[in-house]
Amino acid sequence: MVTAEHVSERRLSIPNNPITGVLLAIPAYFAGLWLGTLFGLNDDANTGIILGYTFATVAFLIGVGFLNYPLERLFGWRVSPISDPEENRGIGRFFRLSLDHKVIGMQYLVTILIMLLFGGIGAMLIRSSLLSPDSSITPPGQYIMLIGLHSVMMIFITSAVIVGPFGNYLVPLMIGARRMAFPRLEALSFWLVPPAAVILAAAAFWGGFPTGWTGYPPLSEQAGQGMDSYIVGFALIGLALIVSGINMLATIITLRAPGMTWTRLPIFVWGIFTTSILGMLAAPVLAVALVQLAMDRTVQTSFFLSANGGSNYLWQNLFWFFGHPEVYIFILPAFGIIMEIVPHFARKPLWGYRTGVVGLFGVALLSWFVWQHHLFVSGIAPVLRPFYMLSTELISIPTGIIFLVTLGTLWRARVWFTVPMLFCMGFLFNFLIGGISGVYLSDVPTDVTLHGSYFSMAHFHYTIMGGEIFALMAACYYWLPKMTGKMLSATIGRVHFWWMFIAFNSTFFPLFIAGILNMPRRVSSYDPALQGLNTWVTISAYFLFGSMILFAGNVIYSLFFSARPALANPWHARSLEWQLPTPVPAYNFERVPMIVGGPYDYGVPNARPVADLGGLVGVTGGG
């Protein structure tokens, strides 16, 4: 029985879908461009371009259907293009605005994997041009454009690659909810991502932007029109982080099933919880910096121009106040994945569950107090250095706790080495190197020489790619059977893991050495003595790219050709999401589940099953 619900009586005459969105966005872009010229500012059309991108995004969202609800409220129009998930089970629901968190998760996954392909191609072009120590393959201007596009595209991806697909799909299933708290915000967080990616890619038509992902003024103020893509695209991703954070937190706080106490919450949900706090609070500060940069570039204010009372340190402070929490936005959900998957395959309770949660919160909290470690060589007051050095080093304690929780779970376990588990092991190896190299960069004496070198570049690729992307792979092999109803081939998966693991380390470990030998980042030429090392790295990078192609091949083969249907619980896991049938029903739980046990109570005497799915009548809300 459907509860009191206004049935749609009148529909807006335009069909709501992404094609309508694009058709509206194109004239909207030119309208913005035209409006910008009306102001007659001496700004190289930056005003028009920023207005154009903004108008185009708004028009796209209207075309997709986001204006319908406000119109309904304002004029009482019963425009409701969003069909009920129970009725609409066709493939078309993935191509339209959907408020079903499972559909949104899949939309995120596919979109982000496509973006990952482009980001990866950018990386291959960068490595290819480094086959030669001079700038003969790619001229410096084009090289820095590649760096900018690759880096910002990857930042967009890694901001959302776990929370978007897996957070949206799994959090309601894991907490026993039928939906998210704010489905429209959830959908908005997804539909902002494709415009952001397209706007970023549009920078290529304007010659890109020369600043990399950090956007430092004064270079970003002098840069050409490609910089406007950076501003608007990044702002859209920031907005997506805010609305996604609000939705996730509100969902976890308010929609837990009865009996799902805070201490029974799966650790992956804690990872999403902590990362959502960071995203929700850090992205607004980025927004401030981006508004200021946009104003400097358009209406000629002087936030970052020291001759006119501004300061480029203002950007550096605001940007890194966002930027350092941002890197934990990447890694906290990855920690969550690792700590979530390991107990299921170790067949042991998660060792030190509460300590692990404290570790996640410790990282989240400390991340607000470290941002000036990015400014050690910018000329900040030397008295500030020890504080930020110490606060940064302190982060290794909660991070170490998370490692110990994972290792403690593995201790004396009879591990089931499935493909997801292999990727978890790979994560532990890679992130150990990434984390420890980070300690060197947090120390002022070493940072002064290593800053801006390939050492820091190798460090953050070890944490982000070796950490977050390996966790992503673990999550794909672990949860895609639930999400798609098909098992991914374990044989190809094992080849994929070893191939990716070896190629990854072969690519990035030598770059620590290149960094110690003073090879600078973001420069297309380098000391010819390092050519052998770079050629090795480039060839390894090609293999690494190949391993990702193999992964894509495995997904396509397993979903469409081998078509091995997945059991509802192929891993015999205890946690709640695996107790649901595959495919997951439209509203997840036939009845509100009563949670009676913890998700990791493997081998615990008299452990109760995780939930009574028979359900209660009339009871909702958290425990």
Add this chain to the structure above:
Amino acid sequence: MAVRTRGRDVSPGVEALLDARVVSVGVWLFLAADLFFFAGWWFAFFYLRALNNNQAWMIQGLVRPNRGFGTVVLILAVLTALAYFAASRTPGRGSVFRLLAPVSLVLGIAAVLYQGYGMWHLGFGLTDGAYPSVFSGLTGSWLVQLAGAVAWLATVVLQAGARGDTLARPHSATSFGWILLFLAAVGIINYFLLYFVA
């Protein structure tokens, strides 16, 4: 909100209670995010003021924005928030809401229009140093948010009829009051920073 859980075992009363909690928590989370947004601006204010690079925080002979003008805008914004907050204690029902919510809407529209007019008549150019930059950026950001809140306020007033959402989900209208109060509080802080501390 038209999104429901479609529970076969959830009574409408429980559903409404849950919805109230969801909306209330969501509003507080949004306010936390928005606080960081304005804190970023306040940081910019103090940072550039303290640095005073090239003595250009406030260049010599700069015509300050009219303080009386700022006072009027602030009073309008505060009254908007207070009127709505008083109204939202009995959302949709009662003469208090019917009287005060439209009053709040009118005050809110006046605040937005008046501040918008003021933004075109600053008395200084945007290129005149750091203070004009911060003034226009901070006030402009606040204005945009106030305009958005007033637009939502319009939907709340329009939905106050018999079949409307305000009556169906009174807790949503109540929670919204906090957003207007928050923006008014930010307006007060901005007012002191931009017109007095600067």
